[in-house]
Amino acid sequence: MANQTEKFYLTKEGLKKLKEEYQELQKIAQIKVREQIPEIFHSEELNPEYLAYQEDNELLQSRLADLKNILTNAEIIKTPKKEKQNIVNLGAKVLVETDGQKTEFEILGSLEANPSLSKISNESPVGNALLGHKVGDMVTVQSAIKMTYKILKINYK
Amino acid sequence: MNELINFLIEIGKLKKIKRKGWIIRKVKNPETIADHSFRIAILAWFLGKEKRFDTKKILKMALIHDLCEVYAGDITPYDKILPKDKKQQKKVLKKWPRFSKSEDIERLLEKHKKEWKSLVRLTSKLPSETREEIINLWLDYEECLTKEGHFVRQVDKIENLLQALEYWKKDKKFPIKPWWVEIKETIDDPLLLQFIDTLDKKFHQKKKSK
Numbered sequence: 001m002a003n004q005t006e007k008f009y010l011t012k013e014g015l016k017k018l019k020e021e022y023q024e025l026q027k028i029a030q031i032k033v034r035e036q037i038p039e040i041f042h043s044e045e046l047n048p049e050y051l052a053y054q055e056d057n058e059l060l061q062s063r064l065a066d067l068k069n070i071l072t073n074a075e076i077i078k079t080p081k082k083e084k085q086n087i088v089n090l091g092a093k094v095l096v097e098t099d100g101q102k103t104e105f106e107i108l109g110s111l112e113a114n115p116s117l118s119k120i121s122n123e124s125p126v127g128n129a130l131l132g133h134k135v136g137d138m139v140t141v142q143s144a145i146k147m148t149y150k151i152l153k154i155n156y157k
Numbered sequence: 158m159n160e161l162i163n164f165l166i167e168i169g170k171l172k173k174i175k176r177k178g179w180i181i182r183k184v185k186n187p188e189t190i191a192d193h194s195f196r197i198a199i200l201a202w203f204l205g206k207e208k209r210f211d212t213k214k215i216l217k218m219a220l221i222h223d224l225c226e227v228y229a230g231d232i233t234p235y236d237k238i239l240p241k242d243k244k245q246q247k248k249v250l251k252k253w254p255r256f257s258k259s260e261d262i263e264r265l266l267e268k269h270k271k272e273w274k275s276l277v278r279l280t281s282k283l284p285s286e287t288r289e290e291i292i293n294l295w296l297d298y299e300e301c302l303t304k305e306g307h308f309v310r311q312v313d314k315i316e317n318l319l320q321a322l323e324y325w326k327k328d329k330k331f332p333i334k335p336w337w338v339e340i341k342e343t344i345d346d347p348l349l350l351q352f353i354d355t356l357d358k359k360f361h362q363k364k365k366s367k
Binding site for chain 1: 252334344360
């Protein structure tokens with residue numbers, strides 16, 4: 001997660017999701033303030049996805065503060081102009097060949113990255129190294145173990 | 158008190174369960190799940206303090222993050238793709254496994270479901286406040302709900318790398334590359350990246366610096 005002063009790069013959908021979460025959590029916080037905690041579990045207005053926050057006030061307040069900071073410093077990832085879509089940038093889906101295997105990465109900001117689903121952060125060594133490269137480029141990530149990624153395809157949704 | 162003792166007996170099993178990632182690589186007398194949790198707690202505490210994170214929360218999260226493995230066991234990405242043939246196994250274990258998007262989703266959902274069920278069962282007899290705290294901390298870790306959750310999740314990968322490097326140092330046949338691949342694709346916290354660079358230098362460039 002980026003530092004407080006840094007920008008939080010988000011997709012349009014990601015930003016929308018976080019705004020909705022913020023509103024939902026604010027709703028929970030307001031109900032808690034009104035001391036209607038027992039009713040919270042029966043409210044049909046509230047999304048069950050946020051159950052953990054309904055039960056844990058510390059978690060709720062911590063997440064609300066995080067979200068406020070993120071929303072204040074959010075920057076939407078824009079799709080580059082057509083003539084620049086041959087270059088890897090934030091938001092790109094990049095098909096690569098590495099170690100004899102093909103895999104597709106989506107390069108996202110730290111908040112939306114989920115390496116288990118091949119969504120890698122632009123601040124990770126591999127995500128960062130791929131930025132600015134074109135199809136056909138061989139990208140090497142510096143470390144004791146040499147890792148090379150050949151870019152096969154770039155697309156922006 | 159009786160329920161607390163029962164809970165402690167159950168989680169005590171983690172002191173005996175060897176981590177599967179090492180078993181499949183034939184590491185002799187590998188670390189247990191509890192061994193891993195111990196060192197991840199120390200690492201997350203020290204580095205989390207530098208980041209001015211909530212130390213108490215980080216420590217609790219690190220301590221409970223693998224409790225679900227009491228009943229769910231240690232699940233690795235190689236579980237469903239490891240061939241029976243030993244030569245083929247070695248070949249597969251030399252690479253970080255790649256899956257299609259649908260396979261990734263299916264695998265993760267299955268893992269999450271199994272671990273969730275295990276954690277709910279394990280904590281079912283604890284006082285409700287403690288049970289909720291454990292479950293919420295685990296959800297935070299699993300889904301990176303807060304900056305602490307995001308951080309501890311990355312520290313978990315680094316503790317794995319450190320252990321892998323220690324095994325590799327003892328036996329250079331140990332396939333270390335997949336750990337580096339995972340790390341370089343996963344870690345994005347500047348402090349943790351700095352830590353990784355130091356690990357890299359310590360284990361791989363020691364001879365050069367002499």
